[in-house]
């Protein structure tokens with residue numbers, strides 16, 4: 001048993017914001033009561049004193065790349081989930097662009113087997129098409145049976161509208177969302193950053209915001225046609241957000257996520273340093289402003305990291321040749337606090353929602369602090385000053401644009417299935 005006491009519990013699912021004690025018994029929450037009021041016999045329970053800290057439902061990351069199987073020199077399920085736990089995440093959804101691509105149930109089983117000894121829960125996302133090649137639909141039903149929570153061809157969009165429609169029809173019947181990496185590949189071909197004044201100045205090929213928005217528009221139309229659940233990954237452009245807002249106003253089951261790097265940085269921050277290269281690329285100032293508005297007004301459903309580790313040998317090359325992607329787990333909460341809460345743009349409650357019940361709803365789940373619920377908690381400080389030093393990361397990769405950044409607030413402890421998997 002584990003008793004978490006004296007913390008300020010913030011739970012968006014139940015609109016709770018008050019001091020409570022929480023008794024965990026094995027992998028479930030046994031009791032939630034006022035301070036010192038736990039009625040169950042908790043003698044012998046391990047105690048975590050959360051005085052001065054926030055206690056939230058366990059954070060869920062809808063979008064990460066754990067690189068296993070096949071790219072273990074960049075990350076493994078073990079190292080990636082250790083980094084996730086340090087970032088306060090209790091569950092991580094891993095994208096299928098592994099080697100081989102996760103497009104069949106044997107890979108699902110391989111991932112879930114590795115996940116048994118991982119620091120956090122791992123919820124795999126299967127490929128939408130075979131090999132994510134965009135030609136034929138993958139074995140989605142078999143993967144669902146084996147444990148996937150969604151499908152995506154992340155790294156690229158589902159290649160054609162026809163196939164995307166077929167995938168949506170299929171996933172509707174299976175009750176899982178389709179997660180789309182929205183990109184018109186003809187508009188984005190050869191681009192390494194966002195098109196604009198900065199790309200011209202740097203002499204780097206840029207992709208317009210429309211490269212994303214055109215694909216979002218296509219998929220929103222298909223969501224209307226099929227009635228399926230569509231989730232837009234790493235939404236970065238104002239024009240895309242407007243599509244999502246329109247879809248929601250029509251009652252379509254369309255959701256979206258925004259990454260910590262897109263809500264913090266813009267194209268003007270890009271230099272020839274490949275740690276600033278990701279896809280979608282850092283957007284324009286007005287896009288970031290729109291994202292911050294969407295995060296505040298409820299249009300955005302979740303903050304998701306798109307944690308994309310690449311080993312040094314791959315990433316430490318010229319900007320043009322480097323692969324897309326940045327680390328995300330360990331700086332996500334601190335950036336959300338900085339950009340949303342400390343900046344006065346959202347309440348703490350809303351920020352917690354974007355990391356807990358928001359992503360849970362995208363997956364058709366519930367996440368709350370109540371008796372009988374899974375014993376997953378994220379405990380964090382809103383005040384602690386610290387500096388992110390990427391060298392200390394349990395991740396196998398070092399490609400973070402936030403190395404050396406000073407933060408106010410960060411994870412204090414991560415509890416998964418009743419066990420403390422990370423403690424500051």
Ligand SMILES: [Zn+2]
Nearest residue numbers: 154155181279
């Ligand atoms: Zn993507």
Ligand SMILES: [Zn+2]
Nearest residue numbers: 095154155306
């Ligand atoms: Zn991704």
